Amino acid sequence: MRITQREKWAAVPVFLLLVLLFLRRSLLVAFLALKILGYPSALDAWKGAVRHETVEHGGIPIDIYTGDHAYSPLLIVHGVNPTGKNSLDLVRISEALAQVGYQVFVPDFVEMRRQHLQPEEAAHIKAVFQFIGKNAAIACxxxxxxxxxxxAADADIRDHVRFALAFGGYFDIRETLEFVVTGPETSIAYLKWVYLGANSDLVADETDRARLRTLAEHRGSESPLEADAPEKLSPEAKALLAIFSASTPEDFRTRLDAGPENLRRRLDALSPSKFVQQLRAPLILIHGINDPVIPAQQTIEFAEAARANGLSYSLTLLRMYGHVNPLLPKVGLTSLLSxxxxxxxxFLEVVNRVVAVM
Structure with a gap:
């Protein structure tokens, strides 16, 4: 079939429109990536400010970010840190995602701000998801x-989760805790004492709990402590302390198996590895290759489990991130090329994926 000259010219506007749409999408992804990395000017100039309000549901404060065109709800779960939903990086990322079309919901979890990670948080996240009232994505x-x-694996909401994105997360918290407790002495080695203090509530006696918290604070800050402080603990509290004092992976596992059963139950209840078969949502898994806090192997194992269970997933390992913050070398010819x-x-590929599934 021969195409006439008129038909050729008629196709030009369509072609130009496609080119413009491609360029617009490319710029949107590039500007979003820049703002995520801490360079907001381009996206702010193009998209302008977003509306920000705080509501409360079930005693949980929720920040809501809405741009001019809110197409898709996204629930973001902050990490275990004192700033919670008010982390400057999280605020900037939430604004950026709202500018490109998400309506972003960021709840504040009090216990996680206190650096206490408990199984009950999953129910709180589920409650916020249900508050949104429609199919939404979950990022963390x-x-x-x-x-x-x-x-996201809960039977009441799993079929309504559009996708789940995990950045720098863990798959099995037993393995992660083993890494933190027995890993090399680094600037984040104090974390094992944070975890000891956070799990001191598992000990029955309140005096023991207070002594464990005090001991954890002193060891975490490397400040002096009474030499006989550990000896004042009950056998139950000593068994918990012994787990966080292990020096090798084998020693850690032995002490964990011999330690308080309620700690093992808590760790299992906090491990996605125990729930992965119940997930339904497509997964976007991202991790810094040189993460010093949670090993990238955790996300690799998550991806392997997703594949084994027939879940749709993508896995991106980034050299440009440590834990959840960029680590960028000095710019030079070698670093530019390699x-x-x-x-x-x-990085642009994974940012484009987040925009594409909106």
Whole structure:
């Protein structure tokens, strides 16, 4: 069939429209990526400010970010840190996602702000999801990904989760805790004492709980402590302390198996590895290759379990991130060719995926 000259010219506007749409999408993804990395000017100039309001549901404060065109709801679960939903990085990312078309809901979980991670958080996340009132996506960071992914697997909401995104999360918290407790002495080695203090509530006696918290605070800050402080603990409290004092992975597992059963139950109840078969949502899994807090192997194992269970998923490992913050080398010819160019394409690919599933 021969195409006439008129038909050729008629196709030009369609072609130009497609080119413009492609360029617009490319710019949107690039500007979104820049704002996520801490360079907001381009996206702010294009999309303007978003509306920000705070509501409360079931005693949980929820920040809602809405842009001019809110197409798709997204629930973001913050990590275990004192700033919670008010983390400057999280606020910037929430604004950016609202600017490109998400309506973003960011709840504040009090216990997670106190650096206490408990199985009950999954029910709180589920409650916020149900408050949104329609199909939504769930995104999470760091240790917040445990309860977030468990909530996404809940039978009451799992068929309504459009996708689940985990950045720097864990899959099995026993393995993660083993890494933190027995890993090399680094600037984040104090975390094991944070976890000891957070789990001191598992000990029956209140005096023991207070002594464990005091001991954890002193060891975490490397400040002096009474030499006989551990000896004042009950056998139950000593068994808990012994777990967090293990020096090798084998020692950790032995002490955990011999330690308080309620700790083992808590760890299992906080591990997505125990719930992955119940997940239904497509997964977007992202992790910094050199993460010093939660090993990238955790997300690799999550991806392997997703594949084994027939879940749709993508896995992106980034050299440009440590834990959940960028780690960028000095710009030079070598780093430009070996790091910045390939990492830019890798990062833009995952940002484009987040926009595409909106």
């Amino acid at each position: 960071f760091s240790y917040g990904c445990g309860p977030a992914m468990i909530a 790091f910045y160019i390939p990492e830019t394409f890798r």
